[in-house]
Amino acid sequence: MSEHIASFSNVTKKYLGQIALNNVSFDLPRGKITALVGPNGSGKSTILKLTAGLVHPSQGSVTVNGKTAERRIAGEVAYLSELDVLYPFFTVAETIKFNAGLFADFDEQKAQEILSFMQLDPSKKVRHLSKGNRGRLKILLALSRRAPLVLMDEPLAGLDPVVRDSIIKSMISYLDLQEQTVFLSTHEVSEVEPVLDLVISVREGQIIGMDEVDHIREQYGLSLVEWMKETLAK
Amino acid sequence: MRQTFNNTQPIYLQIMRRLCRQVVRGELKAGAKLPSVREMALQTGVNPNTIQRVYTELERLSIAETRRGLGSYITEDTFRLKQLREELKSEQIGSFIADMRETGFSPEEIVDGVRKELSNPKA
Numbered sequence: 235m236s237e238h239i240a241s242f243s244n245v246t247k248k249y250l251g252q253i254a255l256n257n258v259s260f261d262l263p264r265g266k267i268t269a270l271v272g273p274n275g276s277g278k279s280t281i282l283k284l285t286a287g288l289v290h291p292s293q294g295s296v297t298v299n300g301k302t303a304e305r306r307i308a309g310e311v312a313y314l315s316e317l318d319v320l321y322p323f324f325t326v327a328e329t330i331k332f333n334a335g336l337f338a339d340f341d342e343q344k345a346q347e348i349l350s351f352m353q354l355d356p357s358k359k360v361r362h363l364s365k366g367n368r369g370r371l372k373i374l375l376a377l378s379r380r381a382p383l384v385l386m387d388e389p390l391a392g393l394d395p396v397v398r399d400s401i402i403k404s405m406i407s408y409l410d411l412q413e414q415t416v417f418l419s420t421h422e423v424s425e426v427e428p429v430l431d432l433v434i435s436v437r438e439g440q441i442i443g444m445d446e447v448d449h450i451r452e453q454y455g456l457s458l459v460e461w462m463k464e465t466l467a468k
Numbered sequence: 469m470r471q472t473f474n475n476t477q478p479i480y481l482q483i484m485r486r487l488c489r490q491v492v493r494g495e496l497k498a499g500a501k502l503p504s505v506r507e508m509a510l511q512t513g514v515n516p517n518t519i520q521r522v523y524t525e526l527e528r529l530s531i532a533e534t535r536r537g538l539g540s541y542i543t544e545d546t547f548r549l550k551q552l553r554e555e556l557k558s559e560q561i562g563s564f565i566a567d568m569r570e571t572g573f574s575p576e577e578i579v580d581g582v583r584k585e586l587s588n589p590k591a
Contacts, residue, residue: 266517402513406506406514406516428473428515429513429515430515448479448518451477452478455477457476460475
């Protein structure tokens with residue numbers, strides 16, 4: 235087993251001629267929680283989609299767990315989209331059942347635990363859930379899988395502080411960092427900082443910094459937000 | 469209970485310091501069991517990897533020890549804990565003295581000042 239769960243080598247991604255990522259290379263270490271930070275449109279979501287195998291690089295290569303990232307790695311990657319991807323006509327319980335049928339590594343017992351931790355009503359239809367509870371349900375689905383790589387695109391965006399807190403707590407409780415790696419993008423940097431190991435800052439399709447959070451504090455005496463401002467301002 | 473951290477020090481160091489203070493204050497006694505990595509992560513609201521690092525560092529300093537399959541414990545070596553108490557004392561006093569000197573106080577003034585403040589009933 236390589237010490238890196240995912241690797242980008244010289245990856246360029248263009249959408250209709252527009253460059254979203256420009257010659258990006260990095261290795262994602264196993265068993266860590268790594269965050270992608272950067273302004274809107276900097277390429278964070280593109281990096282996550284490439285890692286999930288949902289889009290393909292225009293140039294270069296992306297490997298996950300030693301395999302080329304493509305549709306077929308979906309069994310090894312749990313991907314939480316920033317979009318609303320739940321079926322509105324399902325109840326919470328049906329959504330869980332549906333996902334359990336979809337993914338071989340889905341742990342229904344864990345899903346039940348997270349369900350009660352999140353205080354979600356299993357009989358409620360997704361359509362009738364508040365935005366916060368839909369956010370909780372999405373997290374539940376991602377955390378219930380024993381996938382070696384968990385990708386989360388803006389898991390906290392647009393949610394109130396109570397929901398954000400419950401999501402962060404559930405990450406600490408239900409992730410298994412002996413077996414799993416988390417790669418997420420976020421704007422709520424100061425909130426997730428205590429749970430991060432590494433941070434990668436992205437701007438205009440390029441990676442401008444990658445470092446350990448504790449190292450940033452030790453070396454520069456800066457919080458992550460300050461470090462971000464510095465690296466992104468250069 | 470989420471705890472707050474200052475921005476300029478690694479989080480693992482801040483948690484280590486808190487634990488060391490609890491030991492020195494006697495809240496954590498020699499031989500006391502520490503919460504599991506995950507429990508501690510939840511209590512402090514930080515990444516389990518960070519807590520693992522805290523425990524490893526405490527072990528390296530012989531303040532804690534890990535018993536296979538049982539978890540982490542504060543050492544039963546009371547000599548080491550006395551030593552820790554002295555270390556924290558001289559560290560705190562050292563930084564206080566450095567501060568006072570920087571501000572231009574002589575050793576006599578510092579000692580006099582400290583004595584005066586301590587004899588003040590409010591101290």
